[in-house]
Structures are given as structure tokens and as C-alpha cells.
Amino acid sequence: MKKRFNKFPRIFFFLLGIIFILAACSNRPKDVMDQKEMADFLTDLHKLDGSLVAKGIISPQDRENVYYYNALLRKHGITQAVFDSSLVWYTKNPKRFEKIYAQVLDNLTEFEAEVKSKNNYPVDSAALRHIKQEIWTNPTQYVFTKDSARTQVEFTIQNPKLRWKDIYTLSLLQRIAPQDSSAEKHIVMRIKYSDGKTDSIYATTYNDSILRRYTLRLAARHKQRIESITGALLGSKAYKGKMNSRIDSIKLIREYDELAQDSITRIINRMKKHQPVVIPKEKIIDKKQIRSKVVLDKNETGK
Numbered sequence: 032m033k034k035r036f037n038k039f040p041r042i043f044f045f046l047l048g049i050i051f052i053l054a055a056c057s058n059r060p061k062d063v064m065d066q067k068e069m070a071d072f073l074t075d076l077h078k079l080d081g082s083l084v085a086k087g088i089i090s091p092q093d094r095e096n097v098y099y100y101n102a103l104l105r106k107h108g109i110t111q112a113v114f115d116s117s118l119v120w121y122t123k124n125p126k127r128f129e130k131i132y133a134q135v136l137d138n139l140t141e142f143e144a145e146v147k148s149k150n151n152y153p154v155d156s157a158a159l160r161h162i163k164q165e166i167w168t169n170p171t172q173y174v175f176t177k178d179s180a181r182t183q184v185e186f187t188i189q190n191p192k193l194r195w196k197d198i199y200t201l202s203l204l205q206r207i208a209p210q211d212s213s214a215e216k217h218i219v220m221r222i223k224y225s226d227g228k229t230d231s232i233y234a235t236t237y238n239d240s241i242l243r244r245y246t247l248r249l250a251a252r253h254k255q256r257i258e259s260i261t262g263a264l265l266g267s268k269a270y271k272g273k274m275n276s277r278i279d280s281i282k283l284i285r286e287y288d289e290l291a292q293d294s295i296t297r298i299i300n301r302m303k304k305h306q307p308v309v310i311p312k313e314k315i316i317d318k319k320q321i322r323s324k325v326v327l328d329k330n331e332t333g334k
Contacts, residue, residue: 059120060116060120062112062113062116062117063113063116063117063120063121064109064113064114064117066127066130066131066134067134068107068109069117069121069131070131070132070134070135070138071107071138072103072107072109072114073131073132073135074135074138074139074142075103075106075107076100076103077135077139078139078142079099079100079103098289098290161286161287161288161289162286162287162288162289163284163285163286164284164285164286164287165282165283165284165285166188166190166193166260166283166284166285167188167281167282167283168188169186169188169281170281171279171280171281171282172277172278172279172280172281173264173265173277173278173279174277174278175274175275175276175277176274176275177208177210177273177274177275178273179273179274179275180273180274182274183263183265183266183267184263184264184265184266184278185261185262185263185264185266186261186262186263186264187259187260187261188259188260188261188283189258189259189260190260190285192292193251193257193259193260193285194251194257194287194292194295194296194299195251195252195253195254195255195256195257195295195298195299196250196251196287196288196291196295197250197251197257197285197286197287198248198249198250198251198285198286198287199220199222199248199249199250199251199260199283199284199285199286200246200247200248200249200282200283200284200286201218201220201245201246201247201248201249201262201281201282201283202244202245202246202247202280202281202282202284203218203244203245203264203278203279203280203281203282204242204243204244204245204277204278204279204280205218205236205242205243205245205264205265205276205277205278205279206240206241206242206243206276206277207236207237207238207239207240207265207275207276208238208240208275208276209238209239209240210238210272210273210275211238211272211273211274211275211276212238212272213238213267213268213269213272213274214267214268214269215235215267215268215269216235216236216237216238216265216266216267217233217234217235217236217263217266217267218233218234218236218245218247218262218263218264218265218266219231219232219233219234219247219262219263219266220232220247220249220260220261220262221260221261221262222249222251222253222257222260223257223258223259223260223261224253224255224256224257224258225255225256225257225258226253226255228253228255230249230250230251230252230253231249231262232247232248232249234247236265238276254298254299255299256299260283264278264281265278
């Protein structure tokens with residue numbers, strides 16, 4: 032009986048400890064990250080701090096006013112309020128916070144070892160501000176049968192947010208049947224600027240019934256405002272016979288540096304102010320005509 036009695040308190044206290052642990056876990060508020068989420072975020076936060084300080088961009092004390100840290104919050108899918116409440120809650124639970132930072136130190140040590148062994152390279156902090164945006168507003172699918180009259184499938188995308196230094200990627204799936212006999216079939220994308228200049232990229236297509244993915248990538252290199260993105264999803268030098276093709280999964284992705292948008296806009300607007308005004312030839316007045324008119328007016332007033 033004594034042995035059974037001695038074992039009972041041990042089992043009781045063991046179960047009681049489990050209950051306390053579970054109760055403590057359940058006490059974590061909903062707006063507080065769990066320990067793994069907190070450790071992962073703090074690991075990335077320390078990496079970013081080190082990167083910015085090493086580049087001389089900013090001191091860690093200014094983090095709340097810096098774009099990079101807002102981008103880090105977006106990467107982890109949390110808000111500043113969630114991080115702040117998590118930090119306060121774990122500060123009030125120091126044992127858990129110690130475990131979190133032990134994991135953070137392990138993560139950073141492992142990361143440093145990988146970098147030194149050249150198995151891993153830190154991503155530049157500028158990558159956090161690199162945005163990809165879908166700007167295609169037209170139908171994403173076109174189907175032409177053997178009875179469809181042959182024509183070019185052209186497109187125009189206008190968006191006031193398009194900027195110099197953007198990168199545009201047009202991608203699509205295309206299958207053209209042998210019956211489609213149009214000459215020199217192709218896909219083309221153009222960037223049209225406000226001063227009339229154009230950047231373009233071209234890809235040849237084939238009528239062999241094979242479904243192919245085409246990707247055209249073009250950077251806005253001209254320091255001017257962009258009027259539109261235009262082109263042809265299925266163009267040809269000459270129209271012959273009927274169409275027999277399918278175009279599917281069309282996407283047009285704009286890649287841009289979100290942090291640089293305001294400065295790019297200021298540069299473009301400044302250039303626009305200093306551009307010379309072009310006067311049509313029919314509106315140019317000869318100076319000799321002006322002088323002769325002045326003399327004539329004087330003679331008339333002298334009568």
C-alpha cells in the first residue's frame with residue numbers, strides 16, 4: 032500500500048503540471064504571435080537591421096519610420112500593432128521570451144554558418160520593396176476557329192501609374208494550327224512614351240499545333256512619362272485565309288520599386304517643365320512681317 036501511495040503524488044503533480052502548461056498556452060491572446068512566428072520574425076528583423084547598418088542606410092532605432100520594416104511586416108502577414116502586443120506580452124512572460132531568443136540565436140548562428148560556407152547569400156534589403164502587380168485588363172483568353180476571319184489580336188493598356196524604370200512581363204499560352212497560314216506570325220509588346228518614342232520586344236510564333244508558353248520582358252528605359260503598353264498577341268505581316276488558334280492565360284506583370292515611385296515622378300515632372308515647346312510651322316510668324324506691320328501702323332496713325 033505504501034508503494035501505491037508514494038506513486039500517486041508523482042502522477043498527480045505530473046498531470047497538474049501539464050494542466051498548468053496547457054492553461055498558460057491557452058492564455059495567449061489572439062493578437063499575439065506564437066513562439067515560432069515570433070522567433071521567425073525576430074530572426075528576419077535582426078538580419079534586416081544588420082544589412083541596413085552595414086550599408087550605412089539607417090540606424091535600427093529609426094525602424095518604425097522606415098519603409099523596409101513595413102515591408103517586413105507585410106512579408107510575415109502581421110501589423111505593427113500585432114508585433115507590439117506580442118512584444119509586450121512576451122516581455123511579461125520572460126521564460127517564454129528566453130526560449131524565443133534562444134531559437135533566434137540558433138537561427139542567426141545557422142544563417143551565419145551558411146553564408147560563410149557560401150551556401151546562402153543574404154538577400155539585399157531592396158528586394159523587400161520590389162513589387163509585382165498584374166495590370167492586364169483585357170480578356171485573358173481568345174479562341175479562333177477555322178471560320179474566324181484573319182486579323183491581328185492587338186491590345187492597349189493605359190494606366191497613370193506606369194513609370195520609367197518599370198519592368199513589364201507579358202506571358203501567355205498559344206497554340207496555332209497548321210491551317211492558319213498567315214505570314215510571319217509573331218507576338219510584340221511596346222512601351223509608348225509621351226514624347227513619341229517607343230521601346231519594343233518581338234517573338235516569333237509557330238503554326239504546328241504545339242501549345243507553347245511565350246514570355247516577353249521589357250524594361251522602361253526612356254526617362255519619360257509612359258502613355259501606354261501596346262502590342263499584338265497574334266500578329267502577322269500579311270493576312271491570309273482564316274484564323275485557327277487559341278490564346279490563353281494572358282498576364283501582364285508590372286515590376287517596380289515602390290519606394291522610388293515618388294522620386295521618379297518628380298524627375299519626370301521636372302523634365303516635362305523644361306521640355307521645349309514645339310510650335311507648328313503654320314503658326315510661326317516671320318519677324319520681318321512684324322516689323323513691316325509696325326511701320327504701317329505708324330504711318331496710318333500719322334495721317
